[in-house]
Amino acid sequence: MPVPPYPRSGRAGRWRRLSKALTALGLVVLLAAALVGTASERPSAAPRTFSSGGGPTGGGTATIRANVTLTDAPAFDPSSLTGTAGDLMAVDLTNSGNFTHTFTVSSVANHPLNRSWSPTSLAAFFHANGSWTNISVAPGTSAWANFTIPANASGSSFEFVSLVAYQFQAGMFGFLNVTGGASGAGVQLTEQTSGAGLAFVPAALGANATTFPVTIDIAVSNLGSTGHTWSLVGLPNVNLTPGNFTTFFQAHPSPASVDVPTTPGQVVWANFTIPQAGVYQYLCEIPGHFAAGMFGYLYVGVPVPASVAPPSTAIVEPLLLAGAGALLGVGILLALVASLVGRIPPPAPKPHH
Numbered sequence: 001m002p003v004p005p006y007p008r009s010g011r012a013g014r015w016r017r018l019s020k021a022l023t024a025l026g027l028v029v030l031l032a033a034a035l036v037g038t039a040s041e042r043p044s045a046a047p048r049t050f051s052s053g054g055g056p057t058g059g060g061t062a063t064i065r066a067n068v069t070l071t072d073a074p075a076f077d078p079s080s081l082t083g084t085a086g087d088l089m090a091v092d093l094t095n096s097g098n099f100t101h102t103f104t105v106s107s108v109a110n111h112p113l114n115r116s117w118s119p120t121s122l123a124a125f126f127h128a129n130g131s132w133t134n135i136s137v138a139p140g141t142s143a144w145a146n147f148t149i150p151a152n153a154s155g156s157s158f159e160f161v162s163l164v165a166y167q168f169q170a171g172m173f174g175f176l177n178v179t180g181g182a183s184g185a186g187v188q189l190t191e192q193t194s195g196a197g198l199a200f201v202p203a204a205l206g207a208n209a210t211t212f213p214v215t216i217d218i219a220v221s222n223l224g225s226t227g228h229t230w231s232l233v234g235l236p237n238v239n240l241t242p243g244n245f246t247t248f249f250q251a252h253p254s255p256a257s258v259d260v261p262t263t264p265g266q267v268v269w270a271n272f273t274i275p276q277a278g279v280y281q282y283l284c285e286i287p288g289h290f291a292a293g294m295f296g297y298l299y300v301g302v303p304v305p306a307s308v309a310p311p312s313t314a315i316v317e318p319l320l321l322a323g324a325g326a327l328l329g330v331g332i333l334l335a336l337v338a339s340l341v342g343r344i345p346p347p348a349p350k351p352h353h
């Protein structure tokens with residue numbers, strides 16, 4: 001039976017309800033899209049671990065790292081990058097679209113390219129003048145663009161474009177602004193959530209730092225498929241409990257709280273700045289997970305205590321070390337309690353008559 005193209009008078013009410021339902025559904029979809037957008041913006045300008053999935057050529061010693069998403073708009077997101085003269089720059093490129101894009105950085109300083117050029121003229125410019133890097137990224141894939149910024153490039157701006165025909169002309173370009181001076185040292189770490197139980201692997205992270213503030217970027221991924229958060233306690237040497245962490249976070253918002261992806265291999269970045277040395281607790285905010293043992297400690301500028309014997313050879317900051325040892329003790333105690341509780345068999349159900 002053919003469906004009438006327009007509502008007939010008798011069905012007007014049903015169509016009105018249907019259109020209301022569709023409007024509501026549309027709002028939900030928009031909201032979801034907005035949330036996804038927010039989430040995907042979070043790790044911008046953050047590095048990815050070089051040990052997995054490739055890294056900068058030359059052994060992973062890049063001093064500047066950035067993330068750029070190549071979209072079908074077409075555009076680069078972000079379209080503005082900052083580099084430091086003389087440093088190796090590693091750009092993690094992700095093509096989120098359905099078309100191939102290139103990330104091609106002009107080696108000519110302060111020379112904005114003409115958007116009315118034809119694709120042939122643009123290609124001719126790069127053929128004549130060269131590029132610092134020219135990486136083609138297939139749809140849905142990632143690639144690294146690694147290049148050294150010349151020491152004499154300080155204070156200059158370099159345009160990057162996509163060389164795929166008409167993408168630059170349609171707006172796919174951006175600028176790399178080069179500054180002088182040494183870039184601040186940062187620390188990069190990897191953290192995972194267990195696939196077997198409610199735990200962080202490892203539950204102790206060490207960040208070597210002698211100058212503060214220090215930037216720390218942690219790549220967090222999931223060994224399982226249970227939803228978790230990785231949430232940092234912003235104050236040093238604070239040991240929260242499952243009973244007080246919510247109240248604490250209301251008074252002292254976490255400097256980094258990320259939702260851990262439930263897809264294996266997917267990474268979310270927790271990026272934050274630590275102002276002073278100390279032991280910083282982190283935990284999962286999903287109800288019940290912290291209580292089940294899902295927490296750990298980040299040791300910044302202080303040694304990670306040995307898991308068996310307390311460190312005895314350190315000659316500096318004995319109070320911090322004592323604090324770290326106490327925290328570890330609490331952790332071990334909680335783990336013991338958890339394992340004991342886990343071993344006690346539940347009471348047998350009373351038989352019914």
Ligand SMILES: [Cu+2]
Nearest residue numbers: 228284286289
């Ligand atoms: Cu969790």
